[in-house]
Amino acid sequence: MNDNWTEQARRFVSVLPHCRLLDMSVELASATELHMRLPYSDALIGNPDNGVLAGGCLTTLMDTSCGTAVFVALECNEVCPTLDLRVDYMRSATPGKDIIAVARVIRITASVVFTRCDLYEDTTAAEADVAKLEDDSDKAPKLVATCTAAFMRIGQHLDRSKANAK
């Protein structure tokens, strides 16, 4: 079942031209969470003096993560446009580090879907182990930004016949 969610999310993101340009990928999707990765790239730098990623590519990552979480959470593969997006930037992302998005669908109503998303700097497994062993919060994955986003249900379906057949 889990693989099915992830597969669905990957297929959804794979046809979005701008997400391909940014090389964004779905790491995993489940009934409760969706993880996406944005690889660090010099092309995404917003401040040329320090190599910090532009806010815009992080906004794109969060919008895509939340939107994809909505897509897989709704039956019949509804496509929902973003109604609004609110982002708080906690710290500048360390240059060179990939960014991991963790998105959740909070509530689904007849017209609106509410979501949240957190962005972390990618931590290697080794780094995570060291942080756990040493109980060192400085080494835990760093929260870069948080976001809440709402999506409109407009009843636009992708591949409805296929979804109904399931």
Added chain:
Amino acid sequence: MPNEVTSPNKYKQAALAARESGDYQAIVDLIPYAGLIGIKVYDMGIHPTFIMPANKDNIGNPMLPAIHGGVIGGLMETSAALHLLMTMDSIAMPKIIDFSLDYLRAGRHTDTYASCQVWRQGSRVANVAITAWQTDPAQPIAVARAHFLLVQE
């Protein structure tokens, strides 16, 4: 670490040069992300206006087709930072604190414009409203509000 990011202070030198010449496109050209989504200075009048020409790489919904909402956000955030650079005393790149974006209409696969209004600029924080439109400024596709930390030099 990123390899050849521009040398430190290259951007500051360009910002100083732009103050002299009024050619702010030179600053935009130094920001890789602005180049990636294609932001350009459109009009340097009393209200600086930025343009993001239609670009198939910016599409987020291939069915409509429509520009990716994140790219519209990217245009608006970058425009706000550039607007502050052009109008305030400091030449340090402002750091975004938070950003609230309302989508009003689908961004069609066509040229998109953005302009900003600084509602308040304190010693440390600026509040900026941003409007993005395509064919008619009175029918924006998105409006946003951002706070920026004005970095002390």
